[in-house]
Amino acid sequence: MIMEGEPVNVKEFQELARQALPKMYYDYYTGGAEDQYTLKENVEAFHRITLRPRVLVDVSRIDLSTTVLGYRVSAPIMIAPTAMHKLAHPEGEVATARAAAACNTIMLLSFISTCTVEEVASSCNAIRFFQLYVYKRRDVCAQLVQRAERKGYKGIVLTVDTPRLGRREADIKNKMVAPRLKNFEGLLSTEVDDDEGSKLEAFAKETVDDALSWRDLGWLRSITNLPILIKWVLTREDAIKAVEVGVDGIIVSNHGARQLDYTPASISVLEEVVPAVGEKVPVLFDGGVRRGKDVFKALALGAQAVLVGRPVVYGLAAKGEYGIKRVIEMLKDELELTMALSGCSSVKDITRSHIRTERERLQSML
Ligand SMILES: Cc1cc2nc3c(=O)[nH]c(=O)nc-3n(C[C@H](O)[C@H](O)[C@H](O)COP(=O)(O)O)c2cc1C
Numbered sequence: 294m295i296m297e298g299e300p301v302n303v304k305e306f307q308e309l310a311r312q313a314l315p316k317m318y319y320d321y322y323t324g325g326a327e328d329q330y331t332l333k334e335n336v337e338a339f340h341r342i343t344l345r346p347r348v349l350v351d352v353s354r355i356d357l358s359t360t361v362l363g364y365r366v367s368a369p370i371m372i373a374p375t376a377m378h379k380l381a382h383p384e385g386e387v388a389t390a391r392a393a394a395a396c397n398t399i400m401l402l403s404f405i406s407t408c409t410v411e412e413v414a415s416s417c418n419a420i421r422f423f424q425l426y427v428y429k430r431r432d433v434c435a436q437l438v439q440r441a442e443r444k445g446y447k448g449i450v451l452t453v454d455t456p457r458l459g460r461r462e463a464d465i466k467n468k469m470v471a472p473r474l475k476n477f478e479g480l481l482s483t484e485v486d487d488d489e490g491s492k493l494e495a496f497a498k499e500t501v502d503d504a505l506s507w508r509d510l511g512w513l514r515s516i517t518n519l520p521i522l523i524k525w526v527l528t529r530e531d532a533i534k535a536v537e538v539g540v541d542g543i544i545v546s547n548h549g550a551r552q553l554d555y556t557p558a559s560i561s562v563l564e565e566v567v568p569a570v571g572e573k574v575p576v577l578f579d580g581g582v583r584r585g586k587d588v589f590k591a592l593a594l595g596a597q598a599v600l601v602g603r604p605v606v607y608g609l610a611a612k613g614e615y616g617i618k619r620v621i622e623m624l625k626d627e628l629e630l631t632m633a634l635s636g637c638s639s640v641k642d643i644t645r646s647h648i649r650t651e652r653e654r655l656q657s658m659l
């Protein structure tokens with residue numbers, strides 16, 4: 294039930310978030326790296342994919358549910374790891390986890406969360422994965438991973454795109470803060486004394502291990518029994534390597550266009566990565582999902598599920614836990630309608646032939 298005056302799409306939630314947040318935080322959440330070419334592309338590349346619906350299919354019952362790494366979810370829409378939710382709302386990641394539980398989906402908790410892994414775990418029964426940045430202080434990482442494992446997180450998502458933080462010019466101008474991160478209390482100082490630009494960038498420079506390499510997957514395996522997913526795979530070469538080193542899942546992602554500008558829109562990379570992976574491990578996807586139709590397109594291109602980053606933060610900033618629930622419900626409703634109008638009664642009915650990409654459109658003109 295939509296109440297009067299409520300936002301009816303993600304874009305309207307973004308506007309409410311803009312009104313609710315201090316400029317420094319809104320710029321942080323919404324921005325991308327440098328020229329923000331990839332930021333624009335992540336969304337616009339979806340607009341260039343059109344649909345090829347089928348008719349006279351019984352769509353009187355539509356089943357959106359699916360399974361991700363053995364966990365049943367109500368729809369192929371999960372919550373991406375995004376940092377520091379208390380900047381968006383005082384309840385922070387606890388509100389996000391509760392919304393994930395209410396929507397029966399999976400939440401990926403950021404390593405840079407403002408609530409602790411324990412607070413999030415004890416707040417509700419959401420299925421949770423823990424995202425990891427590898428710090429120079431491997432002992433700190435090992436402790437965090439083991440705390441997450443003890444508290445019932447179901448997987449580790451290793452983000453490998455951040456040997457340095459991307460250049461986010463709004464954050465530099467705003468002198469973006471690096472807030473207190475409770476997870477690290479007593480383990481690592483999160484204070485940075487750099488008055489020049491983004492404190493977050495300075496914090497990343499101090500902490501993140503830029504010597505991380507494929508060999509280190511062995512180290513990660515040695516400290517956890519949980520499945521390991523790798524986040525930021527944008528080429529067939531890296532997809533093949535990831536499978537060779539034995540990851541349990543791949544996330545096609547360009548970090549919401551916040552790291553390396555002029556990488557392609559992540560939706561356009563799926564067709565390169567999915568065949569390289571074969572069916573060996575699940576391929577998940579994120580970047581630019583703003584409509585249920587975008588979820589449909591990603592599934593048609595071989596993703597098993599999508600992760601949603603900024604829209605969740607917009608929901609949180611605008612209306613807390615309720616806002617996130619509304620964002621996810623809206624995306625689900627839009628996906629359901631797209632499926633009904635395309636002749637797909639379950640997610641496995643969505644196939645490559647239900648969409649037409651820009652490349653195919655151009656080829657058809659030759
Ligand atoms: C404000 C913000 C913070 C993020 N923080 C993290 C993070 O802590 N760890 C991580 O792996 N990815 C992080 N990401 C990337 C997201 O997990 C995801 O890849 C991206 O947001 C997807 O694109 P979308 O925002 O267009 O949905 C962040 C993204 C945003 C927008």
Ligand SMILES: CCCCCCC(=O)C(=O)O
Pocket residue numbers: 376405426455458493496497500501548551
């Ligand atoms: C220690 C690395 C800082 C990462 C900041 C969070 C993030 O991923 C982002 O995109 O912002």
